[in-house]
Amino acid sequence: MALHFAKRITEYRLAKDLFTRGKSIILSPEAQVMKRFTQHGETTVFEHCVAVAKYSLLIAYSLEKLFRIEIDKDSLVRGALLHDYFLYDWHEKGQGRRFHGFTHPGVALKNADRDFDLNEIEKDIIVKHMFPLTPFLPSHRESFIVSLADKWCALAETFKIDVSSYIIYRVNFSIALTNGDYSIDYGETVAEA
């Protein structure tokens, strides 16, 4: 019970940090379009990107704490949130998506560069996240981190291991709160006699 509570607090802090750093992307109508497409299993591309941002942040915290390696966490989160911003259903055949695994980082970068203001680290994260499947060596440590987090999340989602549902819930809750469209249903109350 105590361990579960401690884990929830960590996840709560993570979600808060993730939302603060990725706010401008998360709240944009463009990023919300990723909710329409499925990534692995029953996970949407949006959920996958939030999960990758979560694990990227966790790796960054660990590297900073254990080895005092400095990480640009703002770029890390923003790059992770947009790393699969390719905006099509890759499961549908006949759309020239046969080589999705190799081509989607380039498509995601093109779309993200069109819709958001990206720095060099964020661009590198997006276009090189499939390394080593695509032979372009990441130029920044942030890109290595996202590439690693992406592989873990893809594995977890494919085998239906729940590692991100709480953070996805928190992020969606924060979106609803910010947009002011969240109403709490308290259910029916019965007046005491």
Ligand SMILES: [Fe+2]
């Ligand atoms: Fe990808």
Ligand SMILES: [Fe+2]
């Ligand atoms: Fe991915």
